[in-house]
Amino acid sequence: QAQLVESGGGLVQTGGSLRLSCVDSGSRISTQYMAWYRQAPGSHRDFVASIAPDGSTRYADSVKGRFTISRDNAKNTVYLQMNSLKPEDTNIYYCRNLDLLIWGQGTQVTVSS
Numbered sequence: 001q002a003q004l005v006e007s008g009g010g011l012v013q014t015g016g017s018l019r020l021s022c023v024d025s026g027s028r029i030s031t032q033y034m035a036w037y038r039q040a041p042g043s044h045r046d047f048v049a050s051i052a053p054d055g056s057t058r059y060a061d062s063v064k065g066r067f068t069i070s071r072d073n074a075k076n077t078v079y080l081q082m083n084s085l086k087p088e089d090t091n092i093y094y095c096r097n098l099d100l101l102i103w104g105q106g107t108q109v110t111v112s113s
Contacts, residue, residue, distance in 0.1 A: 003024075003025045003026050003102075004022055004023070004024055004025075004095045004096075004097060004102060004103065004104035004105075005022070005023050005025070005104060005105070006020060006021065006022050006093065006094070006095050006104040006105065006106060006107040007020070007021050007023075007107060008020040008021045008107060009093060009107030009108045009109045009110075010108075010109070010110070011110045011111075011112065012085055012109075012110070012111055012112070013111070013112050014085065014086060014087060014111055014112065014113050015084060015085065016085050016111070017081070017082060017083045017084075017085065018082050018085065018109060019079055019080070019081050019082070020036070020079065020080040020082070020093055020095075020107060020109075021077055021078070021079055022034070022036075022077060022078045022079075022080075022095030022104055023075070023076060023077050024076050024077070024078070024097065025076075026100075027097065027099075027100060028073070028076065029071055029073065029076050029077070029078055029097075030053060030071070030073040031053055032053065032097055032098070032099045032100070033050065033051075033052055033053065033097075033098040033099050034050065034051050034069075034071065034078045034095070034096070034097060034098065035047065035048070035049065035050035035051070035069075035095075035096045035098055036048040036049050036050075036069060036078075036080045036093060036094070036095060036096070037093070037094045037096055038089075038091035038092065038093045038094065038109075039091055039092050039094065039106075040090070040091050040092075045094065046060065047060055048060050048063055048067065048080070048093070049063065049067055049068075049069040049080060050069065050098065051069045051070070051071055051078065057069050062088075063082075063089075066082065066083050066084045066085075067080060067081065067082050067083070068080070068081040068083075069081075078095060080093065082109070085109075085111045086111060087111050087112070087113045088111075089109060089111050090109060090110050090111050091109060092106040092107065092108050092109075093106065093107050093108075093109055094106045
């Protein structure tokens, strides 16, 4: 059964960086459309970034130029490098396999002002 496990969240100051990781234990990510979403309490789960099997990427306007999605096929892992973090980036971040329609359990990111 496919499973996504995120890690790398934590507490960071404004302007700092974090790298989130998502390991897919059930499928080869090189053939999958993978994405990151985020959700604040009481809010919708919003798109952050995606990476297609051909390596093309898309980003939400709010994170363009600051966040980078990438993948390591050998490790079957998708990453989200987050730089120049702002307090409004504070959310739970979720990994998503868009082909299999499965979510990870989420990882908390908190940016202090």
